[in-house]
Amino acid sequence: MTAFHLGYGTNGFANHRLDDALRLIADLGYTAVALTLDHHHLDPFADDVAEQTDHVAALLERLELRCVVETGARYLLDPHRKHHPTLVCDEPEGRIDFLHRAVRIAADLDADCVSFWSGIRPSDVDPDTAWRRMRTGVSMVLARASALGVRLGLEPEPGMFVEHLSDALRLREELGAPELLGITLDVGHCVAVEPEDAASCIRRAGDLLVNVQLDDMRAGVHEHLEFGEGELNLPGTLAALTEVDYSGVAAVELPRHSHAAPDVAARAIAALRDALVPVIPKTDDRDSEWVSKVDHPWLVEAEQRVRTDPTAIRTLFPAVGRKVGRGPLRPESDPQGLVHGTVDDLARTRLLAALAEVLDARLLGVEVAELYRYGDDAERRGVLRGLSALPDTVVSTGLDIVRDALRANDIRLVAAAMGEFAARNLDAHSWRHGVLKCLFVGVPLAAVVELSKRIDDELLRMVADYAEERRAAGRAVPADAEKLLEVGR
Amino acid sequence: MRIFDPHIHMTSRTTDDYEAMYSAGVRALVEPSFWLGQPRTSVASFTDYFDSLIGWERFRAAQFGIRHHCTIALNPKEANDPRCRDVLDVLPRYLAKDGVVAVGEVGYDSMTPEEDAVLAQQLQLAVAHDLPALVHTPHRDKLAGTKRTLDVVGESGMDPGRVLVDHLNEPTVAVVAGSGCWMGFSIYPDTKMDEHRMVAILREYGTDRMIVNSAADWGRSDPLKTYKTGLAMLEAGFTESDVDKVLWQNPVEFYGQSDRLVLDELPGFVASGETFAGNSVLRGGGSGGAA
Numbered sequence: 001m002t003a004f005h006l007g008y009g010t011n012g013f014a015n016h017r018l019d020d021a022l023r024l025i026a027d028l029g030y031t032a033v034a035l036t037l038d039h040h041h042l043d044p045f046a047d048d049v050a051e052q053t054d055h056v057a058a059l060l061e062r063l064e065l066r067c068v069v070e071t072g073a074r075y076l077l078d079p080h081r082k083h084h085p086t087l088v089c090d091e092p093e094g095r096i097d098f099l100h101r102a103v104r105i106a107a108d109l110d111a112d113c114v115s116f117w118s119g120i121r122p123s124d125v126d127p128d129t130a131w132r133r134m135r136t137g138v139s140m141v142l143a144r145a146s147a148l149g150v151r152l153g154l155e156p157e158p159g160m161f162v163e164h165l166s167d168a169l170r171l172r173e174e175l176g177a178p179e180l181l182g183i184t185l186d187v188g189h190c191v192a193v194e195p196e197d198a199a200s201c202i203r204r205a206g207d208l209l210v211n212v213q214l215d216d217m218r219a220g221v222h223e224h225l226e227f228g229e230g231e232l233n234l235p236g237t238l239a240a241l242t243e244v245d246y247s248g249v250a251a252v253e254l255p256r257h258s259h260a261a262p263d264v265a266a267r268a269i270a271a272l273r274d275a276l277v278p279v280i281p282k283t284d285d286r287d288s289e290w291v292s293k294v295d296h297p298w299l300v301e302a303e304q305r306v307r308t309d310p311t312a313i314r315t316l317f318p319a320v321g322r323k324v325g326r327g328p329l330r331p332e333s334d335p336q337g338l339v340h341g342t343v344d345d346l347a348r349t350r351l352l353a354a355l356a357e358v359l360d361a362r363l364l365g366v367e368v369a370e371l372y373r374y375g376d377d378a379e380r381r382g383v384l385r386g387l388s389a390l391p392d393t394v395v396s397t398g399l400d401i402v403r404d405a406l407r408a409n410d411i412r413l414v415a416a417a418m419g420e421f422a423a424r425n426l427d428a429h430s431w432r433h434g435v436l437k438c439l440f441v442g443v444p445l446a447a448v449v450e451l452s453k454r455i456d457d458e459l460l461r462m463v464a465d466y467a468e469e470r471r472a473a474g475r476a477v478p479a480d481a482e483k484l485l486e487v488g489r
Numbered sequence: 490m491r492i493f494d495p496h497i498h499m500t501s502r503t504t505d506d507y508e509a510m511y512s513a514g515v516r517a518l519v520e521p522s523f524w525l526g527q528p529r530t531s532v533a534s535f536t537d538y539f540d541s542l543i544g545w546e547r548f549r550a551a552q553f554g555i556r557h558h559c560t561i562a563l564n565p566k567e568a569n570d571p572r573c574r575d576v577l578d579v580l581p582r583y584l585a586k587d588g589v590v591a592v593g594e595v596g597y598d599s600m601t602p603e604e605d606a607v608l609a610q611q612l613q614l615a616v617a618h619d620l621p622a623l624v625h626t627p628h629r630d631k632l633a634g635t636k637r638t639l640d641v642v643g644e645s646g647m648d649p650g651r652v653l654v655d656h657l658n659e660p661t662v663a664v665v666a667g668s669g670c671w672m673g674f675s676i677y678p679d680t681k682m683d684e685h686r687m688v689a690i691l692r693e694y695g696t697d698r699m700i701v702n703s704a705a706d707w708g709r710s711d712p713l714k715t716y717k718t719g720l721a722m723l724e725a726g727f728t729e730s731d732v733d734k735v736l737w738q739n740p741v742e743f744y745g746q747s748d749r750l751v752l753d754e755l756p757g758f759v760a761s762g763e764t765f766a767g768n769s770v771l772r773g774g775g776s777g778g779a780a
Contacts, residue, residue: 318585322749374536374579376543376586410548 004241005066006272007032007251008265009213010041011073014258018042019059024262026063028269033065034213034251035111037102038073044101045076053108060109068153068211068249069106069114071099086119087137088130088161095119099141106150112248113151113210115184116141118162130161134171138181145180153184153211158193158222165194165201172208182210186253187237188217188224198232199240199332206244213253214272224254226264227271234275239332298323299347303354310359310367313351317371317379320344320351326378338415339446341385345416348382353389361393368394372401377410384416388424395425402426406434414438415447423450432459436466438480445480452487460488490719490732494518495740496623496655496675496702497712499546499557500525500538506705506712507553513716517556517752519744520546521594521623524566526707535563535576539583547588551755558750560593560623561586568607569599577610584618590747591615593623594655597634600627605641612645621651621746623673626661635661639668651746653700658682659690666694671743675704676714684714684721691722696734700743 008030013021018041025033035056037044042052060067077094078084085094102114121130138154145152156168165185172181183205190198202209214237216230217223227234241250252272257264302323305312321344328337329346337345352371356364368390372383384405387398398421405417418434426434435448436459445451463484467477492515499507499520510518520542529535542559550557561583567573583589592615595608608624615622624642627634635654642652654665655673658681665672674690675681681704682690691699703714711717719732744750 314582315585318587321587374582376540376588377545377548378587380544408545410545412548 003245003247004212004250005032005248006030006214006269007034007066007068007249008268009034009036009070009251009253009255011036011038011070011255012252012257012264013261014038014040014255016258016261018056021261022056022059022063022065025265026065028262028265030251030265030269031064031066032249032251033060033067034070034115034211034249034253035067035109036070036073036255037105038076042105043076044098044105049101049105050108053105057109066249067109067111068251069102069109069111071102071114071116072255083119087116088119088121088125088133090122090125092133092137096137096140100144103141103145103148103150103152107148111150113153113182113184114145115153115155115211117155117157118160120159121161127161131171134162135175138171138175142175142178142181146178149180151180151182151210153182155184155186155211155213156189157186158189163193165190165205169205169208183208184211184213185209186213186215187232188213188215188230188253189222191217191219191230191232192222193220198237202237202240202244202246209244209246210248212241212246212248212250214250214268215253224256226254226257227268227275234271236332238272238275239330243330243333296324296347299350302351306351306354307358310355310363313355313367313371314374316351317348317382318376320347320382321378323347336412338412338443341381341416342378344378345382345385348379349386349389352383352386356390361391364390365394365397369397369401372404377412380405381412381416384413384421385419387421388419399425403430406430406437409441411441411443414441415443418443418448420449423448423454428454428456428458432456432462435459436462439463439466439478442478445484451484455484455488460485463488490514490716490729490736491516492715492719492736493740494703494712494715495653495700495744496521496673496704498523498704498706499550500541501707502705502712504549504553507550507555510712511554513713515555515712515715516754517558517741517750518550519558519560519590519623519740521560521591521625522562522564523594523625523706524564528570529567530570530572532573532576532579535573536579543583543586543588554755556751556755558588558590558744560591561589562593562595562611562623563607564594565596565598565604565608565625565627569601569603574603574607577607580611580614581618584614584620587749588751589620590744590749591621591623591653592618593653594625595622596625596638596655597627600630600634600637608638608641609645612642612647615651616645616647619747621653621743622647624652624654624670626654626656628656631658632660632664636664639664639670642668642670653743655700655702656681656704659686662690662694666698671698671700671739673700673702675702676711676718677704678709678711678714684718687718688721688725688727691727691731691735692725696731696739698739699735700739701735702740 008025010021042056074082085091087095106114118134154168156162156165162168168183185205187198190201194201216225216227216232218230252268302316324347325343328334328342329340334340372380402417402422405413463481467481470477494515497518547557563576592611595611597604624638649669653671653673656675657672674687676684701718703712705712715736719736722732
């Protein structure tokens with residue numbers, strides 16, 4: 001259903017044996033776990049830690065749970081002082097030693113990463129000193145992580161020295177952007193302390209995300225809440241993870257709910273599943289949930305009708321929007337459906353694929369050309385987006401259609417024309433003009449499939465000239481044009 | 490005031506009109522396919538026109554926050570030209586489209602036998618496609634033409650509640666009121682109806698089944714006549730809810746019988762002069778060249 005793995009944090013099962021917690025988590029349908037190393041959950045200081053680690057690794061494998069290692073235990077290192085020592089206190093060695101042990105365990109568990117935070121800056125440590133200690137501490141842990149090939153995830157934590165995503169990103173930059181140093185993002189923290197929402201933070205962290213913690217929170221209050229109790233936009237947040245192609249662990253982080261862990265974890269996965277439905281089709285159309293759940297019964301029947309009577313597509317194709325909905329597939333990031341298309345686009349692609357199964361090359365070409373010729377704006381878009389699902393025998397028909405759409409000024413047609421089919425088949429000259437047209441009419445270049453692969457000097461020259469022309473007229477240069485030119489440099 | 494203009498030929502209007510309509514409260518409209526002023530000589534120019542009604546014009550209206558629907562038919566004037574008659578064969582393809590909310594404008598121009606046949610045939614298409622029909626009444630010999638129209642509607646077997654008889658005036662309203670069909674009035678600067686005569690008719694006949702439109706096209710006409718009729722109604726003592734009934738609920742009820750009205754606000758629409766990088770309707774960026 002998603003590219004990323006929904007998990008649950010064992011710190012939310014503090015009153016369970018680790019084995020029991022893992023089994024419960026797997027039974028509820030989670031496919032990952034965020035394992036907080038603690039005195040009773042795979043204690044890194046135990047004499048038999050190697051054996052315990054082997055045991056947990058075997059159990060994770062059996063339960064098919066992916067995992068990340070968390071290091072936020074409260075009294076593991078110092079029974080008197082919560083979270084002590086930290087990377088920014090006067091004697092950070094104990095913390096660094098612990099993180100080294102965590103890296104070893106992560107390597108043995110084949111975990112995605114070790115997640116860690118800075119700790120609270122003591123009042124008698126000035127920020128410069130704390131920053132220096134962070135650099136030193138993280139470098140030491142990185143050295144160990146590099147030796148074992150383990151990734152690290154630095155987590156900005158409310159109230160701690162590295163509090164905001166921007167702090168974490170800056171530290172990473174200062175350390176020379178080490179490949180193994182990524183970001184752990186708690187989406188609730190974004191609500192509590194970040195200047196922008198969780199979805200924006202996810203986009204900002206982008207490729208650097210190695211671990212995600214899921215929970216609700218209210219602005220200004222660092223209290224981990226069950227979904228729905230705070231202000232987090234859960235569907236939008238999950239949609240952003242999909243949008244940035246996040247493929248790691250996204251685990252529920254409710255460390256203060258251990259007293260009712262099984263119930264809380266069951267509620268959490270139900271809320272996540274509900275919120276995930278819209279990751280694909282969240283639209284105003286009540287009928288559109290079919291995209292990620294089950295096939296829409298009308299569409300299934302329509303496909304069957306097309307297979308038995310190919311001419312049925314002539315009346316089914318125009319009816320698609322009325323039957324299955326018209327909303328954008330990813331409304332949070334693409335409200336007009338210019339980049340990812342719409343629910344009806346997707347359904348029309350399915351009908352075209354069914355048509356291709358039953359018609360020979362010549363008849364298929366004729367029918368597709370007619371569907372486009374007699375199509376309204378939505379049907380034409382459906383044909384354009386469906387071209388890549390058709391066999392190569394209709395490439396020349398497809399090219400005629402794409403060229404026609406690129407002469408149009410309806411931005412949805414222009415956007416749909418620059419999809420996968422054009423990326424594969426359109427000649428360089430027409431393709432460059434298509435890209436330029438997108439800039440002209442306001443189609444985001446994200447709609448142009450394989451843009452980075454097909455960029456060439458001639459396109460960059462055209463875009464540079466266009467930017468020059470805009471400047472000469474005293475007009476703003478579209479941000480996408482600037483970005484393209486930057487990439488080209 | 491929220492306004493649904495149930496009859497307006499936007500193809501002939503400018504973006505200034507769209508802006509003025511939006512600020513007057515127009516949020517949705519129906520553009521009936523009709524004669525373009527210059528007679529057409531082939532089926533192909535009809536299909537290009539229909540394509541525009543379900544494509545470009547819909548897109549253009551959306552840029553201004555207005556939901557665009559249309560009706561499709563061979564109009565009575567061109568029904569007399571044998572070169573155009575074959576358009577009847579392609580109509581089914583268009584009558585299946587989203588946003589096509591009726592068969593229309595059909596009706597009489599000169600009341601020829603050709604017009605008789607084409608009207609009857611297109612009413613059957615409305616029945617077959619489960620669509621209402623928009624019937625135009627002739628400019629000349631109007632009362633006789635209106636009566637004959639009602640006869641043909643009666644023969645077609647269509648429910649009169651699914652037929653809108655348009656361009657009515659004082660002499661023709663009574664027969665249509667008695668037929669059960671919807672009554673349409675086109676408010677014009679100096680022909681057809683004006684807003685004050687319209688108010689008088691509303692006083693006499695009430696607001697049920699009453700539809701008011703601007704029918705603005707390429708001739709001397711005013712796309713804000715719906716709005717001005719609303720003002721005239723208020724001045725004459727009608728309530729805001731009367732105005733809403735005539736200018737919004739009634740056309741929505743009539744065309745809603747198609748099940749193809751889309752009336753929710755356009756996604757991402759912001760009512761401002763800026764649309765794309767300062768270009769109103771996309772002519773191809775700041776260079777001024779056609780894209």
